[in-house]
Amino acid sequence: MILGLIMREMEKINIDTMFLGPKSENQDFFMEALSYLMEDHIQWRRDFHPHDNEFITPERKNTKSFVDTQNNIKDVLVKLSEKLKESSVPWFSPRYLGHMVTDLLMPATLGYMAGILYNPNNCSYEAAPITSAFELEVGLDLATMLGYDPKKAWGHITSGGTVANFEAIWLARNLKSIPLAVKEIKPELLKSDDDWVLLNMETEEVLDLISLLKEKGILEKVLDVSVRSKGISKNLGKLLVPKTRHYCWNKVLDIFGIGRDNLITVPVQDNYRMNITELNKIIKELADKKIPILGLVSVVGSTEEGSVDRVDEVVKLRNKYKKKGINFYYHIDAAYGGYARTLFVDSENNFIKYDKLSEIFYEESDIKTNYACPSLNVYNAFKAMPNADSITIDCHKLGYIPYPAGAIALKDKRILALLDYSAAYVDSDSDPAVIGPYIMEGSKPGASACAVWCAHKTLPLNVTGYGKLIARTIEASSSFFVGLNTMMPFVAINGKAYIAAPLTKPDTNVIIFVFNELGNTSLKNMNTLNEKIYNECSYVSGSLYNKPFITSKTILSKEEYDNTPKSFLNKLNISESEFDDIKEIFVLRAAIMTPFFADQKNFLDYWGEFIEVMKTVVAS
C-alpha cells in the first residue's frame, strides 16, 4: 500500500465510532470533522495565488440581485431538505430491515463530501492524480482481500455491481474470441486448429498466448480480427448463471450482442445455492453437443436470499472438466457478499482456520454466541473465491459506502490488454497508472474513491475491521432466524393464532420469512396475509416515518425457481400442489445490515417489540 498510513496502536477498533448513529449519537464528531474538511478546502482556495483579487467583491455582493438570488438558493435548499425528510427511507434505524442498505460508514461519507469540492474525475490521471491512485489502491486492497495475488491482480471502482458484471462479460467474451483470431493471423502459435479446442482454452492459457502475441508485436493485428472489431460472427457459447442471479444478468447478453437465448439459468437447491448436480448435467450436455461455454457465474450473496453458491464445488467441477478439455471463464458476482470474506481473513491477510473462527469472533467482536460463525460450506465457498477469473464486489453494499461505488477485481491484469483503449504509445506492459482506457465508463467521481479509501483506512479489510462489523450483522440475522424458527404460535389482536417461518438459515445476513394463520393451508391466503404485512410495513401504506418496523418483500415464483420453493411450503403445512396452482409465494425479506443488534439486549428489546407489532399488523 503505497499510500498507506500507519494505523494508531490500538487495542481494538470500536464499531460504535464508525457511524453517525441511529440517534445521531456521533453528531458532534461528524459536524466537527465536516467543518474541518470544508474549511480546509476553503482555505486552500484562498491560499492559491494569495495576491489575486476577489472576483466576487463586497460591492458586487451588495446588490439587490445578489441578495434575491441567494435567498432563492436558500428557499430551494430548504425545500430539498423538506422533501428528503418527508419521504426518504430511514435506513439508519434498526427499525429498517428491508433492502441491503443501512447507515453508512461515517469516514466514507465525510471522505465523499471532502472529495466533491475538489471534483476529481478518475477517467483521467491528469484530472485526478490522487484519487486515481486511491481507486487503484482500494481496487488492489479488495483483490488482495479476495485472495488474489496482488502482484498479478487489478481492481477498480465502477458505478455499481451491474457495470462491474458487464466488464467481466466484456472480458470473457473478447477473451473467448482470441484463439479463433490467432488461428486467422498466426495459426502456428496454436496447439490445435480445431475450433472446438480453441473455444475451450483455459483463461490462463489464452492470457499466455496474449503475452506471446505482444512479445511478437502482433497483438493489435489479432485484436483486429477478434470479436472487438468483427462483432459477433460466431456463437461464442452459453453463459451459465444460477437462478438466484441479479436482474442485470438478464440484460448482459442483450447488451453484448450475444443474445439472451444464450443465457442458461442453473436451478438452485432449497437453500438457494446453485445446484451442483444440475450444473454438472448442463455442462455435460453442452459438451456432448459441442456447444461452448462462454462463462459461468457464481453468486456470493444472492440479492434476494443472501445465499452463497458453493464456489468450492464449482471449482472442483471446473477442474474435472478441464481434464476433459472443457474450459470456460469463471466469474463470481459477489456484489453483495464480497466484503463478508473479511470475516475469514486475519490482519496478515491469511485465511483463518475454521476451528479458530468462533474464538476470534468472540475476542474481536464481543460476540457471545456461536451464531456469527457461518457454516463450513459457506466458509469453504469463500475460501475458494480466488479461483475465479474475476469478482464483482460492491463497496456500496456490504462496504457501507455511499452510492456510487461498485468494484471489480481481476485475477490476472494481463487480461486488460483486451480493453486497452488508450493511445498506441502507452506501454501497457507496465503497471497501468491510468484507469480510463481499461474500463467501460468514462468520467467518474474521484470522490467515490475518497470514500472507499477512508473506509478501508479506518476499518481494515479483515476480521479486526470489516469482518467484525459484518460478524455482528450475521449474529443479528442468526438471532432473528432462531427467533422465527423457534417461535410458538402467537395470538394477534383479532384473537386468531399465527405462526412464522424463515425460509432457510441465512448464509449471510438476509432473512426471508412469512407469517401464516395457524391451520391455514391455502397459499393464496398466506400470500394475501404477507402482502398485507408488507403493505403495512412499507411505503405502500404511507409515510415511513411513523412505522415501527419497515421491511421489503420478494416473490418466489415458479417461473424463476421451478419447484425449489415447494420444500418451504412443506414446513408450513401447505401442499405442494398449491404452488403448482398459485405459482408464487409472497415473502418478506430483511437484509440485516445494522451493527446495533449484536448486543443481545438490544436485539431482545427489538424482538419483543417486533412481535407486538406483528400482533397488530397481521390482524389489520
Place this chain on the structure above:
Amino acid sequence: MILGLIMREMEKINIDTMFLGPKSENQDFFMEALSYLMEDHIQWRRDFHPHDNEFITPERKNTKSFVDTQNNIKDVLVKLSEKLKESSVPWFSPRYLGHMVTDLLMPATLGYMAGILYNPNNCSYEAAPITSAFELEVGLDLATMLGYDPKKAWGHITSGGTVANFEAIWLARNLKSIPLAVKEIKPELLKSDDDWVLLNMETEEVLDLISLLKEKGILEKVLDVSVRSKGISKNLGKLLVPKTRHYCWNKVLDIFGIGRDNLITVPVQDNYRMNITELNKIIKELADKKIPILGLVSVVGSTEEGSVDRVDEVVKLRNKYKKKGINFYYHIDAAYGGYARTLFVDSENNFIKYDKLSEIFYEESDIKTNYACPSLNVYNAFKAMPNADSITIDCHKLGYIPYPAGAIALKDKRILALLDYSAAYVDSDSDPAVIGPYIMEGSKPGASACAVWCAHKTLPLNVTGYGKLIARTIEASSSFFVGLNTMMPFVAINGKAYIAAPLTKPDTNVIIFVFNELGNTSLKNMNTLNEKIYNECSYVSGSLYNKPFITSKTILSKEEYDNTPKSFLNKLNISESEFDDIKEIFVLRAAIMTPFFADQKNFLDYWGEFIEVMKTVVAS
C-alpha cells in the same frame, strides 16, 4: 414540473451567488447552508421514534477503544485532506483553463451533500421515492430545453456521457432489428418483406409498429426473435460518427457486439465540424452498396475543439435520403455542448430569434460586446437539435454539477419498450414511474439527482439562467480568441520573438492554440515549443499550486484527422508537407468555463498576466 417551486420574484439571477468562488468569497453562505442541511438531517434521525434509546450511549463512548478509533478516523481524514490539497487541480481558479471543469454550482454541491446522508438509490422507486422523481423531472427539464415535446419525451441521469451514448446505441441497435423480427412473427403487419426496406424504416415508423405489436399483445414474441434474444446474427449496418468524436465511440461497437469495423468516421472541415459533403458521399456509397446505416451521430461541442456539427444540415440530408427510402437512427452527442442550448431559449421555452440574441445577452448578462453571440451556423445547429432521436447531455460538464451526472433525453419514450427489464405485470404503456428497468446501470446515487434538481431550480434552463452563465464563458473565450488572433509578435525573456495563433473561432468556449517562434517553419520545432509550454503549465513539471496558468493539450494527428489540420499550418507559415512528415500538431487547449472573465476588466488583467507568463514559459 410536478415538483416545481415558485421562484422568487426577482429582477435578474445573479451568477456571483452560484459559486463558492475563486477566493471562497461565498464561504459564509456555503458553511451556513451546509450546516443547515446536515443539522436538519441529524434532527430527522433523532425525531424518528423519539422514545427509542440511544444505541451508542455515553458509557459506550467512554472507553479507550472508542477514543482510539475516533482519533484514528481523525488522522485518516486529516491525511485525506492533505493529499487532496497537495495534488488536486485548482479548477475553481480562472488561472485554470484546461479541461472541461471549473468551479461547481454551489446549490448543486450542497444538494449532493444533503442527498448523500439519505443515500437514496434511484435504481428502485421504493429505495428513492423522492430522488427518483427528481431524476425524471430533471430528465424531462432537459428534454424540454432541448426542444422535445415533454408529453412524448423521456430523460434520465446516467453515470456519464459514455453510458448515455451506450444507451442510445443499445436502443438504435435493438430498434433496427425489430422489423426483421416482425417479418418472422407477423409479416402481414409490414408493408414489405424486402430486408433492405425493413432495415431502412424510419424511427417513428418502427415505433408505430411497436405500438401496434403491443396492442396486439405480440411485442414480447417479436422481441424474443429480435437481436435482444438472438444476438447479432445479421449485419445491422454502419455507425457514422465525425472524426471529432469522443473516444467512447471507439468502444461502443465492441461492447454491443457489432464490431469496430462497422464504425465509419466522417471527415471534418477545418472548423472541425462534420463535413456534410463527405457525409453525403458516404451515405450514397453505402446506399449504392445496399449496406444499411445503423445510426448517425452528430457532435455538439466536440471534446477537443468544442466545435458544433451542423445538425441543421444533417437533418436536411436525412430528409433527402428519407425520400429515397434510406433511413437511420439519429443521435446527438451533446455531452459537452448540450446545456449551451439554453443560450437560445427564453423563459417560456421558445427558441429566440437570432436577431434578438445580442440584445437579450446584453440585457441579461451585462455583456457589452457582440462576442457572446454564436454564429448563425451554430445557432441553426442548436435550433435543429429536436430532430434527433436522442441526445446525450452531461450535467457534469456545462451543467456545472459534481460528478457523476450524465444524462440522456429521448424524443419518443415509446422506444423504452425495447429495454423493458421490469416484470411482465408492469404496465409500460403508462408513464413509467420507475427508472430501473429502462436503463443500463443498476444502483445509482439519488444524491446526483438532488444536485441537478437544485441546480435547475436555482438556475433555469434558459437564457435567464444557464444561458446567461454560458454566454459569459463564450464571451470570455471569444475575447481570448480575439486576443490571440490579433496579437503582435512579442519578445520573450530570451530575446527571441514569438507569435500565437488560435485554431478556429470557437463555436462554444473551447480554444485551441499554439505558440511559434517568429520565422520558424519547422513543425517539429513548433511541437517541441508547445509541448514545453504544456509541461510548464501542467502537472508534468510539478505541483500545480504555484503555477500562474494551467492548461491542457491535445494532438491533431493525421491518423485521426487526415489532412484537415493542414490549413492551420498555412496560417503559421509552416508548409503542408511538414504535416505529412511529422503527422501531428501538438496544440494547447483551454476550455473556458469560468464565469469570472465576462467583466472585461477582469479579462484584461488576466490577459496581461498571461502574456507576461508566456514570455517566460516559451523561453524556459
